Amino acid sequence: MIPHERSLVEKLKDKPFALLGVNSDGTDTTEGLATFRSKAKEMGVTWRSFRDEGSTPRISETWRVQTWPTLYFIDHEGVIRHKDIRDDAAMEKAIDELIAKAEAAAKGGKPAADKPAPEKGKKK
């Protein structure tokens, strides 16, 4: 998982794409966060993750996650387009298609139903 995600983030860094995690490693505790940081460094995890713990209910509870990892593919308008595509190649194909649509919408090729959201330059 992580090596492929790392290469995906690298490959798509100039595209309208974000990999966002919801991490359940208990980073709401000092030890949990320390362990997370060291493993993230070791594995090259550079993308942001929500902290799953510490809110009631947990994000994973609201999203009714029953197996980990669970993946949601969300398009530029915030609509869920796929769930749980786990094969590396199939995952990339799905993301590429969604990116193509996002880019077309950004160029004004197809007027989006919602107003195009402003790009946030600083986000990874």
Next chain:
Amino acid sequence: MTRTVLAALFLLCPPTFAIAQDAVPVGQQDPQAAYDELVKAFNKAISDWQTEARAAAEKARAEGAKQLPAIAMNPPTKEYVAKAQELASQYEGTDDAVRFLGFVLKNARNERNAVKKTIETLALMHAKSNAIADVLPFLASGVRMGAKKQVLDLLGDVAENHANSECKAQALITRGGLMLEMAQNDEERKAAEKDLRSIAAITKDEALLAQAKDALFEIENLQVGCKAPDIVGVDVEGAAIKLSDYQGKVILLDFWGFW
């Protein structure tokens, strides 16, 4: 994949036991004491196993292994599942047996036959008992172990024929939840939704109603084609973050952990 994940979760979350304590002693041994003893011994074995499995997993990771070591997949459930079955037959036909059968459903990991046999016993001898409500939620393990039809038959029997409306409601919510989890298309989701919506008319139990509401939230908001609900929280470092911050981009939202 799922099996790995379940084993990994098991590693993370020590089992908790919340089966109702309403036993009346019968026969030579107090069933409550027998149950408590079983749970205590099981918890100890699991806790020892977790320590060992964690150490093995750390070691494997340090050595660059991609897979979890075998021990992490094999919690020591077999012996305790067998013991619970034995106790269930000792109290055969009584509500005390249901509790031991619940233990089997809840804690079996690789014991397929034990789970199938347990579901048969529940269907045959306990489908009319009020005690069955407590163990219905654990029937998910039966689906995982290839007894989907038997599970749905038992839930259907309780949902339709039980005299107590809380038991009916529990059966409906369990069935609705399982069907939703397994649903491959809209029609199957509709069937799950029907179960989940029917609960409001037959029970006032707040916990059951809340469970139904959560499952309906999934149907209404978390399907392909739904607008993703916003997530407002903090990132692992504690900085504020919202899913909607990223609108305009394609997002791969990944529920994950290192473990």
